[in-house]
Amino acid sequence: MDGVTSxxxxxxxxxxxxxxxFDSSSDRESFGLTCHRWLNVQNLNRRSLQFPCSFxxxxxxxxxxxxxxxxxxxxxxxxxxxxxxxxxxxxxCTELSDSSLTYLKYYGSKLKNLCLDCCFGIxxxxxxxxxxxxxxxxxxxxxxxxxxxVGLETLADTCLALQHVNLAHCSHISDSGLRALxxxxxxxxxxxxxxxxxxxxxxxxxxSSTLVYLDAEFCDVQPEGIMAxxxxxxxxxxxxxxxxxxxxxxxxxxxxxxxxxxxxxxxxMCRTIGDASVIAIAKGCPLLQEWNLSLCHEVRFAGWAxxxxxxxxxxxxxxxRCRNLCDQGLQALRDGCKRLSILYMNGNSRVSDIxxxxxxMHRGNVEIKGEEVMSLGPQWDxxxxxx
Numbered sequence: 001m002d003g004v005t006s007x008x009x010x011x012x013x014x015x016x017x018x019x020x021x022f023d024s025s026s027d028r029e030s031f032g033l034t035c036h037r038w039l040n041v042q043n044l045n046r047r048s049l050q051f052p053c054s055f056x057x058x059x060x061x062x063x064x065x066x067x068x069x070x071x072x073x074x075x076x077x078x079x080x081x082x083x084x085x086x087x088x089x090x091x092x093c094t095e096l097s098d099s100s101l102t103y104l105k106y107y108g109s110k111l112k113n114l115c116l117d118c119c120f121g122i123x124x125x126x127x128x129x130x131x132x133x134x135x136x137x138x139x140x141x142x143x144x145x146x147x148x149x150v151g152l153e154t155l156a157d158t159c160l161a162l163q164h165v166n167l168a169h170c171s172h173i174s175d176s177g178l179r180a181l182x183x184x185x186x187x188x189x190x191x192x193x194x195x196x197x198x199x200x201x202x203x204x205x206x207x208s209s210t211l212v213y214l215d216a217e218f219c220d221v222q223p224e225g226i227m228a229x230x231x232x233x234x235x236x237x238x239x240x241x242x243x244x245x246x247x248x249x250x251x252x253x254x255x256x257x258x259x260x261x262x263x264x265x266x267x268x269m270c271r272t273i274g275d276a277s278v279i280a281i282a283k284g285c286p287l288l289q290e291w292n293l294s295l296c297h298e299v300r301f302a303g304w305a306x307x308x309x310x311x312x313x314x315x316x317x318x319x320x321r322c323r324n325l326c327d328q329g330l331q332a333l334r335d336g337c338k339r340l341s342i343l344y345m346n347g348n349s350r351v352s353d354i355x356x357x358x359x360x361m362h363r364g365n366v367e368i369k370g371e372e373v374m375s376l377g378p379q380w381d382x383x384x385x386x387x
Contacts, residue, residue: 048087049078050115072100079107089115091141098126104133112136117143117166124151131158138187141166149177156184166192168215175203175225182207193219194239201225209234217266218242223250230258241268241292252277255284266292268318278303282310292318294344304329308336315339321347327355334359346370 075096079085080103088111090096096119104111111134116122127147130137137159143166152173155162162185167173173196181188182204190213193199201221204214205228214229217239221229229238230253238259243250251273254262262285267273273296281288282303288311293299299322307314314337319325325348333340343359343366345351360368 046082047085049082049085050087050089051091051093072097072103075100076103079103083107084110086110087113089117090119091115091117091143092119094118094120097121098123098129101126101129101133104130108133110136113139115141116145117141119145122147124148124154127151128154128158131155134159136161138162139164142170143167143192144169146170146172148172149174149180152177153180156180160185161187163187163210164190167196168192168194170196171198174198175200178203179206186210189213191215195219199225202228204228205231207232212236212261215239220244223253226251226253230254230256233258234261235259236261237264238262239266241266241270243267243270243273245270245272249274249276252280255280255282257284259285261287263287264290267296268292268294269296271295271297274298275300275303275306279306282306286310286313288314290314290316293322294318294320295322297323300324301326301329301332305332308332308334311337313339316342316344318344319348320344323348324350326350327352330355330359334362340366342367342369344369 075090085107098121101122108130114130114134114137116130122145124147127142128151130140131154135158138161140155140159140162147170149172152167155165162181165181165185165188170193173193175198178191178193178199179202181191183206186208188207188211191211192215194215194217196216197218197220199216199219199221201216201219202225204225209232211232212234214235214237216229218241221240221243223245226240229235229240238254240251245251251267251270254265254277259281265281265285265288273293275298278293278296278299279302283306291307291311291314301324304325307317309332317333317337317340325345327350330351333343340363345356345368356368359366
């Protein structure tokens with residue numbers, strides 16, 4: 001019959017609208033099985049892609065590969081098929097070269113999130129290709145990549161919208177590269193630099209108040225670096241566990257007022273931190289909700305008493321294997337910290353069984369856990385500045 005219209009006559013924009021109304025992932029995947037035209041509509045509406053060759057982290061250092069690697073030709077075919085990607089993970093593509101990333105200049109304009117973890121073949125040149133091809137990039141992860149300060153300077157010059165940067169285990173970067181990021185990317189919210197031994201922290205000076213998350217675990221942060229880290233005034237999550245400072249008051253600056261918005265603080269294995277630092281932080285960070293002081297052996301009664309007296313919003317406290325937590329210190333925590341709900345405590349040789357039972361009797365609402373649970377904080381790539 002003349003004038004009869006079926007679904008095959010609908011224009012592509014209508015089909016795209018229908019496709020995006022599907023809530024079920026199976027329905028979305030089945031959409032492209034109808035015909036080549038519908039498959040093309042499905043491809044053009046795909047916004048995220050993760051290759052099956054990604055590495056998985058086992059423990060803290062070892063890695064296992066789950067599938068075959070991706071080469072330049074594969075990447076070209078994928079990018080020509082899915083031309084509107086906003087998220088792309090190439091994690092674990094260890095053989096991927098800088099030249100492979102040149103295809104991004106044709107299809108990377110809408111890319112917002114790029115993950116290059118363990119892409120050992122990517123160098124500063126490849127990072128410059130990314131910077132010049134992906135102007136909308138807000139998140140980039142470069143875990144264990146062989147990039148240097150030169151690559152970071154390129155990112156700072158080209159990706160001005162960056163908000164989240166993962167540089168964990170990038171052993172060739174220094175404070176110079178961080179300084180470039182701080183000067184060029186004034187929207188940064190989160191940065192990971194854990195296990196970057198060449199960083200003292202001074203390069204973090206000048207970061208804007210938008211920076212709310214910093215993971216600097218096992219970095220060689222110095223006292224002047226601590227001052228630089230908190231200078232922006234917006235930090236809510238700070239992990240500087242494993243500091244090797246040679247004097248007890250090295251982190252006292254955290255309590256000088258610039259970190260007043262801090263909610264989660266990880267000082268695990270900071271063995272030289274003493275009472276002066278703990279007292280300053282307890283007084284200067286009134287919003288603290290979780291504090292990890294495990295293996296902080298130099299914290300004594302004065303420090304524990306200050307936590308009990310001043311940390312009114314503290315909900316979780318880690319004191320595992322703190323040698324100088326004694327019965328009196330535990331009592332100070334018991335009598336204070338009114339919002340405490342979980343106390344991680346084991347291996348405290350100076351705390352008697354009687355003190356523990358008294359704590360449980362007076363604070364039945366507090367759960368005492370023996371196993372260490374690291375303070376990971378919020379998901380770093382979903383932080384909001386005004387949370």
